[in-house]
Amino acid sequence: MTRFVLVAGAWLGAWAWDEVAAGLREAGHEAYPLTLSGLAERQGVPAGQQTHVRDIVGEVERLGLRDVVLVGHSYSGVPVGQAAERIGDRLRRVVLVDANAPVDGESFLSGWPSEEVRRSIEAHDGRWPPPSADDCAGQGLTDGQTARFIAGSTPHPGATLTEPAVLERSLGELPVTYVKCLLDGEEPPPAVAELLKSDRWELVTMDTGHWPMFSRPRELARILGEAATGR
Template identity: 35%
Template sequence: MTTYLLVHGAWHTGECWTRVTPLLEAAGHRVLAPTLTGDGDKAHLAGPEVGLDTHVADVAGLIREEDLADVVLVGHSYAGLVISSVANERPDRIARLVYLDAMVPEDGESAADVLSVTQALIDLALTSESGWGVPPVPEPPPAGLFGVTDDIAWLRTMLSDQPVRCLQQPVRLDNPATRSIPRTHIHCAVKPEGFSRRAVPAVQPNGTPAEVWELPTGHDCMITMPAELSELLLKLA
């Protein structure tokens, strides 16, 4: 049995994995999909003090409380920063990192460093009425809301403002043991205009060839292609 820990991205909740979780469980594996502080049923905890370190504590705390080991740690989008930092804290508990259409940071980088368009969201939040909340996209572009076209109403029920500190705080990747953890990158091929991702280096930090897979869908592939995503994740069990 493999333990999958699925970490949602900005604005979302753990509910976004609803279509993936039963497929992994049906194959005999354990799946945890927490909602991070400030999102969903924890939206009342949102505020200017909530940042990347808060979300790292959420996930690292769950690993500790549940005594998880050999975890396949999956981070979607912004959560690429989260899982990188969690691995830096608990490399002994992580079997593999999966960057799901995610930000892949270097030590000392913030979300804005990894994806430059994020700076515009930060600036918007700092000049907003709250001074700290980054609202989700108000209207879906032609490619859909986070790539979702058929289930936008359901998706909107789980979206809430993202505390800007999450996008400002840098990751800390100073634990050499983190480099030994194998990585898998899953890219969503359908991207909105203005978004580009860094190329994945041909060699992983642990010295093995990079493992990059692709799904022919938009950003929220756990909603639009759950069976295909689950099939890829099951290859890692």
């Protein structure tokens, strides 16, 4: 049995993991989906990037979890990677699902054209508005899955995207499985590509889009279980 803390990316809350969490529990694992501050049922709670790091560390400590696998999807790879460093020997492994990885001193928006996102955040009172159905095209989602994603999404706190990560060492020193979703591009972000050179990192691919918790939840649950057991 493995204990998973599941953290979804921008605009999403714990609800996004419902099907994945069910698959993990059916396989005998414990699954703890987490909603970060400022999102979903926690809308209105002020949040920066370090708030999200503290959310994750605090959840692990509150639940008294050990031998834990932290799972970060998309944006949440940045706070999850920092939290992994801070929970020390409670950590078993990190799984990053089509995610960004934290780099000390750099933000989520570092390293990719971000002016449009920054302007959108400024125009929407410091929050990044959710995508439209058209933005989800080509990501392996059915119409129903897209509708569910759009209906549940909430604006994302902009400060979490622009504040720098704080790391004492390279994430390459931690055991990490990186799941690349191929419909979202075959190459991982440059920071991830560099980290994948570490012998402590492994790469797994999925033939689906950026939101596999909706498009391929059972397959993702299986991959998470295998990553945790080293198979």
